[in-house]
Amino acid sequence: xxxxxxxxxxxxxxxxxxxxxxxxxxxxxxxxxxxxxxxxxxxxxxxxxxxxxxxxxxxxxxxxxxxxxxxxxxxxxxxxxxxxxxxxxxxxxxxxxxxxxxxxxxxxxxxxxxxxxxxxxxxxxxxxxxxxxxxxxxxxxxxxxxxxxxxxxxxxxxxxxxxxxxxxxxxxxxxxxxxxxxxxxxxxxxxxxxxxxxxxxxxxxxxxxxxxxxxxxxxx
Numbered sequence: 278x279x280x281x282x283x284x285x286x287x288x289x290x291x292x293x294x295x296x297x298x299x300x301x302x303x304x305x306x307x308x309x310x311x312x313x314x315x316x317x318x319x320x321x322x323x324x325x326x327x328x329x330x331x332x333x334x335x336x337x338x339x340x341x342x343x344x345x346x347x348x349x350x351x352x353x354x355x356x357x358x359x360x361x362x363x364x365x366x367x368x369x370x371x372x373x374x375x376x377x378x379x380x381x382x383x384x385x386x387x388x389x390x391x392x393x394x395x396x397x398x399x400x401x402x403x404x405x406x407x408x409x410x411x412x413x414x415x416x417x418x419x420x421x422x423x424x425x426x427x428x429x430x431x432x433x434x435x436x437x438x439x440x441x442x443x444x445x446x447x448x449x450x451x452x453x454x455x456x457x458x459x460x461x462x463x464x465x466x467x468x469x470x471x472x473x474x475x476x477x478x479x480x481x482x483x484x485x486x487x488x489x490x491x492x493x494x495x496x497x
Contacts, residue, residue, distance in 0.1 A: 352399040
């Protein structure tokens, strides 16, 4: 379907019924459209849209999966709003100089790392599902885009290789993050009076020098 028709599907579920939260989504989409200098499509029901497409392009079913459109739009929009609220919460804690001790925020922020990945996936599903049944709007359908020169075996091998590589990279990424997270941060000792060294620095200096005679000044 056309990009502006995606909005129709995302705000009408069940079919031809305007969802209760669609007013907020319409306002959000209208704001983005104004910023981008584009016009917003008029919201109509699914049945009239199906009739229009049938009259224009011939027999066929031109409505994509409504369930996927409905929820992918909401996951993307609401998680984006939630991510903005978490960011504002963090800025407020920084301003109040309470970020290092805000246990609740640090817990939420840790899990919020997944927000961009979930939002990106939801947005991809919204776009790819919303353009069905078209590869090129009004010119080529997805059913006509299957390549006869690519067999099922080649497709299976490609998918297995891609999934294997990404699973391996993901496992290495998780391993390295957990490994370095367990090490913790190496905090520097505060400076003491001039000419004197902290016990920690003295021990480190002796370990490097191997003898007390070559330890820096201030170390007994």
